[in-house]
Amino acid sequence: MEKQWDIIEVLRHSRHDWMNKLQLIKGNIDLNRIDRVKAVIDEIIIEAQNETKLSNLPMPGFVSLLLKTNWENPSFELEYEVFVEKGTVKIDDEILTNWTKQFFLCLHNAIEAFQENHLSITIESQLNGLRFFFDFSGIIRNKELIETFLAEERIPLDLTVKEFSQNELALEVFMPAV
């Protein structure tokens, strides 16, 4: 899934995403559902604020990965929520980014494509570090692949498996401040 993104490509994807949002507004206006339009706009604003919070985190590798993942057509849809204030602690961006890339690839290969597959990532401030909660829901068709990955790739991360079934995988990763 590695690819170089230039400004033209990034804006092409971003424009496409925004045009979809605009289409949603336009469709509801044409139906004169003004209350729905207001709700849609409020959702878009919250989403954008969340993206801003993500972009402010001092871990450019991880942030870039999250921003572009949905454009690289993995078999899951990525969402994220950020509960971290500005001026947060620094963590090892490279270790986290490399592990996350491998995890996305493993997930991509282990799940059933063309299904309702969602991966939600929650990022929270903790005492002396950051907590990353990876919560997948969808259809896992190759559990062994994920088991092998988790056994091999656990090091050097502080990783806890919270839930692991055919339809869910929940992982908690703690990254200490550096």
Added chain:
Amino acid sequence: MEKQWDIIEVLRHSRHDWMNKLQLIKGNIDLNRIDRVKAVIDEIIIEAQNETKLSNLPMPGFVSLLLKTNWENPSFELEYEVFVEKGTVKIDDEILTNWTKQFFLCLHNAIEAFQENHLSITIESQLNGLRFFFDFSGIIRNKELIETFLAEERIPLDLTVKEFSQNELALEVFMPAV
């Protein structure tokens, strides 16, 4: 004005631009000016289609320059219109991009900042090449700077000065197919 743009920075600027557009929609919805909302949305769609047309041109250097110029805070606001079909002729991107960068810098230094300064670029298909029409309107406070630039930088471009006064500068550049 040279700067490296990564995906986080590009999206930060793009998000800011789109949030301004959304604000315009939201403001008019709050005032219940639904016809105005529809007109605003139509304008945004045309603008996005124009950006798509620009992005499809086979000259990545020039396209990237135009896409990011307004983010680099020049003393003028850049607009562009593209009348070129897909699969157009190839021109020398490097020569055009270098000249345009120098032209933007010259203009930036020659005009009165904080005024209504607009630069509009029109790109049109021509027989055996592309025509670029650069039309500046605003306040030029240092005509000599532009005169010197045009005398020095005219080569290697096929450039014609169409208009040059205290308030307007119109240049036509023809780039032959390569």
